[in-house]
Amino acid sequence: MRLVEFTAPGRRGAGAIVPGGVLDLARAVPGAPESVVGVLAAEGAVRHAIRRATEDVDPTHVLPWPGVRLLAPVPRPGAIWCIGYNYRGHTTQDDPAFPDVFTKPAAAVVGPQDAIILPVAAAEVDYEAELAVVIGRRAHRVAESEALDHVGGYTVLNDVSARDWQRHGSQWGLAKSFPTFAPLGPAVVTPDEIPDLADLTVEARVDGETTLRGSTRDLVFPVAWIVAYLSRAVVLEPGDVIATGTPQKLPHVLDRGPRWLRPGDVVEITISHVGTLRSTVVAPE
Ligand code: ZN
Numbered sequence: 001m002r003l004v005e006f007t008a009p010g011r012r013g014a015g016a017i018v019p020g021g022v023l024d025l026a027r028a029v030p031g032a033p034e035s036v037v038g039v040l041a042a043e044g045a046v047r048h049a050i051r052r053a054t055e056d057v058d059p060t061h062v063l064p065w066p067g068v069r070l071l072a073p074v075p076r077p078g079a080i081w082c083i084g085y086n087y088r089g090h091t092t093q094d095d096p097a098f099p100d101v102f103t104k105p106a107a108a109v110v111g112p113q114d115a116i117i118l119p120v121a122a123a124e125v126d127y128e129a130e131l132a133v134v135i136g137r138r139a140h141r142v143a144e145s146e147a148l149d150h151v152g153g154y155t156v157l158n159d160v161s162a163r164d165w166q167r168h169g170s171q172w173g174l175a176k177s178f179p180t181f182a183p184l185g186p187a188v189v190t191p192d193e194i195p196d197l198a199d200l201t202v203e204a205r206v207d208g209e210t211t212l213r214g215s216t217r218d219l220v221f222p223v224a225w226i227v228a229y230l231s232r233a234v235v236l237e238p239g240d241v242i243a244t245g246t247p248q249k250l251p252h253v254l255d256r257g258p259r260w261l262r263p264g265d266v267v268e269i270t271i272s273h274v275g276t277l278r279s280t281v282v283a284p285e
Pocket of ligand 1: 083243
C-alpha cells in the first residue's frame with residue numbers, strides 16, 4: 001500500500017494512492033483510522049479490510065486528481081532521528097563503529113506539495129536525499145533480527161541543511177531545523193512493496209539534472225541495524241521517523257563546487273519502489 005494523508009474540499013484524512021487518485025480510507029472502510037500512523041498501527045480485521053479495499057477499489061470512494069492535495073504522510077512525527085555519513089564513499093576509510101545521530105524538529109516537516117522556504121538568515125541552503133523509515137509498532141530494545149517487524153513503511157525525506165549554519169559549531173542540528181527543512185512524502189510505502197531493502201536506488205535532481213545517486217547496498221548501517229541500535233537507547237513509537245542518511249553528490253557536481261538552492265529551483269528525490277518527493281524552492285516571505 002502507498003499510504004497518504006490528504007485534504008480535499010470538506011475532507012481531511014488518510015488514503016491510499018490508487019489508479020486515478022486517492023482512495024479515502026475512512027469512506028472505504030468504516031472505522032478506518034484517519035491518519036497514516038493509525039493505519040500503520042492497525043491490526044487484525046481493520047488492517048485486513050484496509051488492504052482489501054486497496055486491492056479491490058470501489059471507484060466511488062476515490063478522490064480524483066487534481067482535486068486532492070497531499071500532506072506529509074506523517075505531518076508531526078513524535079521524533080525525527082537522522083543518521084549522518086551513512087553511505088560508503090570512494091575512500092578506503094574504515095567504517096565507524098557507531099553512526100552520527102542527530103534530530104530534526106517535527107515543526108520542520110512539510111508535505112510533498114509544499115515549498116522549501118529559504119531562510120532570511122541562511123545563505124548556503126543544500127538538500128540531502130534520504131530513505132526514511134516510519135515506525136509502525138513500538139520498538140524498545142529490539143534485536144536486529146526482529147527490528148524490521150517494527151517498521152510500518154518507507155518514505156522519502158529531504159534533509160534540507162543550511163551549510164553556513166552547520167559551520168557555527170560542532171552540533172549540526174540547528175542548521176537542519178529551519179521551517180520547511182524536512183519535506184516528507186509523498187506516501188508511506190508498506191514493506192511488502194519493497195522487493196529488496198538493500199537494493200534501492202536513491203537519486204536527486206535539481207532542475208532536471210541528476211546531481212546525486214547512490215544505492216542502499218552501500219549503507220554503512222542498514223535499516224534493521226539502525227532501528228535496533230536506536231531502540232537500545234530510546235522507545236521508538238509509531239509515527240517516529242528515521243532518516244537514514246544521504247549518498248554523496250556525483251563527482252562532477254562536487255568538482256564544480258557548491259551551488260546553493262535558489263528561488264525557483266525544483267528538487268526531486270527519487271527512491272526506487274518508494275517514490276518521488278518534489279519540492280519547489282521559494283524566497284523568504
Ligand atoms: Zn542527512
